[in-house]
Amino acid sequence: MDFFKSANTGVLNLAPYQPGKPVEELERELGLKQIVKLASNENPLGPTPQLQVHLGEILKDCARYPDGSAFQLKQKLSEQLGVATDCLTVGNGSNDVLELLARVFLKPGHNTVVSQHAFVVYGLVTQSLGATLREVPCVDYQQDLDATLAMIDDQTRIVFIANPNNPTGTWVRGDALERFLKAVPATTLVVLDEAYVEYVDDPAYPNGLGLLDQFSNLVVTRTFSKAYGLAALRLGYAVSHPDVADLMNRIRQPFNVNSMALAAGLIALEDPGHVAQGVAVNRQGLQVLNAGLADLSLAVIPSVGNFVCFDLGQDALPIYQALLMQGVIVRPIGVYGLPQHLRVSVGTPEENRVFLDALGRVLIP
Numbered sequence: 283m284d285f286f287k288s289a290n291t292g293v294l295n296l297a298p299y300q301p302g303k304p305v306e307e308l309e310r311e312l313g314l315k316q317i318v319k320l321a322s323n324e325n326p327l328g329p330t331p332q333l334q335v336h337l338g339e340i341l342k343d344c345a346r347y348p349d350g351s352a353f354q355l356k357q358k359l360s361e362q363l364g365v366a367t368d369c370l371t372v373g374n375g376s377n378d379v380l381e382l383l384a385r386v387f388l389k390p391g392h393n394t395v396v397s398q399h400a401f402v403v404y405g406l407v408t409q410s411l412g413a414t415l416r417e418v419p420c421v422d423y424q425q426d427l428d429a430t431l432a433m434i435d436d437q438t439r440i441v442f443i444a445n446p447n448n449p450t451g452t453w454v455r456g457d458a459l460e461r462f463l464k465a466v467p468a469t470t471l472v473v474l475d476e477a478y479v480e481y482v483d484d485p486a487y488p489n490g491l492g493l494l495d496q497f498s499n500l501v502v503t504r505t506f507s508k509a510y511g512l513a514a515l516r517l518g519y520a521v522s523h524p525d526v527a528d529l530m531n532r533i534r535q536p537f538n539v540n541s542m543a544l545a546a547g548l549i550a551l552e553d554p555g556h557v558a559q560g561v562a563v564n565r566q567g568l569q570v571l572n573a574g575l576a577d578l579s580l581a582v583i584p585s586v587g588n589f590v591c592f593d594l595g596q597d598a599l600p601i602y603q604a605l606l607m608q609g610v611i612v613r614p615i616g617v618y619g620l621p622q623h624l625r626v627s628v629g630t631p632e633e634n635r636v637f638l639d640a641l642g643r644v645l646i647p
């Protein structure tokens with residue numbers, strides 16, 4: 283029996299998502315001990331220390347199903363974000379929420395519009411439903427919103443915009459975004475993926491939540507995987523018009539967010555100081571990486587996230603491999619159409635130094 287013949291065409295054409303290489307894998311392969319992983323934009327400080335204090339309590343309850351309505355977490359988010367609870371949809375990571383949106387709105391014949399070099403998950407969820415992904419060329423690695431608008435037709439159901447985008451770290455300004463939203467047909471959803479919102483401090487950066495009242499076709503997604511340091515627990519959410527949330531909640535698995543993640547999310551929201559500390563460490567680290575990469579004569583794409591892409595001017599894979607041999611894991615981004623770039627996440631001051639030293643040894647032996 284050839285099961286491939288009976289699979290959905292959209293699924294057959296997919297290439298599986300390639301995550302950053304896990305530390306344990308490199309340890310197994312090379313027998314190295316001191317490994318620095320700067321490959322998945324995780325928080326180098328880890329989660330709030332309060333989590334350790336409360337973990338045991340949470341585990342005691344794990345024979346029971348989690349609260350499928352995420353009541354407490356939604357209450358807290360509602361207070362902190364100033365949005366109604368019926369605008370919220372929780373997910374097993376924000377990737378889950380992105381997939382829910384795709385499953386609610388897409389079928390074969392529909393299309394989604396994204397920028398060149400956009401986060402690959404948008405393409406994955408689009409194609410898995412048999413819809414078509416349309417890619418708008420970047421201008422200087424930036425999303426071109428006018429060209430994005432021109433790419434929308436009556437079959438376009440979703441425009442995904444990562445702000446800032448991963449892996450480029452580039453972002454769209456508030457004035458440009460508002461002009462764009464005013465011009466997008468009301469039947470096309472605009473999904474603003476704010477996975478890195480906590481790290482951005484530019485005054486021209488738009489607050490997506492503030493635009494929700496004005497644009498009922500806007501959806502903002504956020505995550506606890508980055509600034510909150512909870513990537514392993516999988517927790518994210520969408521803020522949208524209540525009707526969109528209602529539709530997403532109809533197809534959401536009843537227990538898509540586990541009780542560990544729900545409790546950890548609450549605890550994390552109660553320690554804004556920890557997030558602020560991580561943001562400060564990131565700001566400094568980004569400067570160190572930008573300066574160190576410039577010292578090695580490498581061009582960087584200016585980033586407002588917790589990562590930066592740099593141009594090697596040659597196939598990046600051998601450099602990636604050589605860095606692995608030095609015990610440093612970064613991210614090759616050929617699948618994003620950037621085969622000569624590598625993406626490095628901002629680490630602790632020590633990790634940044636180890637990375638820059640290793641890169642220097644690899645490039646100038």
Ligand SMILES: *Cc1c(COP(=O)(O)O)cnc(C)c1O
Pocket residue numbers: 323374375376377378401444447448475477504505506507508513516517518
């Ligand atoms: C990391 C990241 C996410 C977060 O995914 P989770 O499923 O919440 O871990 C979402 N969007 C972008 C662009 C990202 O880089």
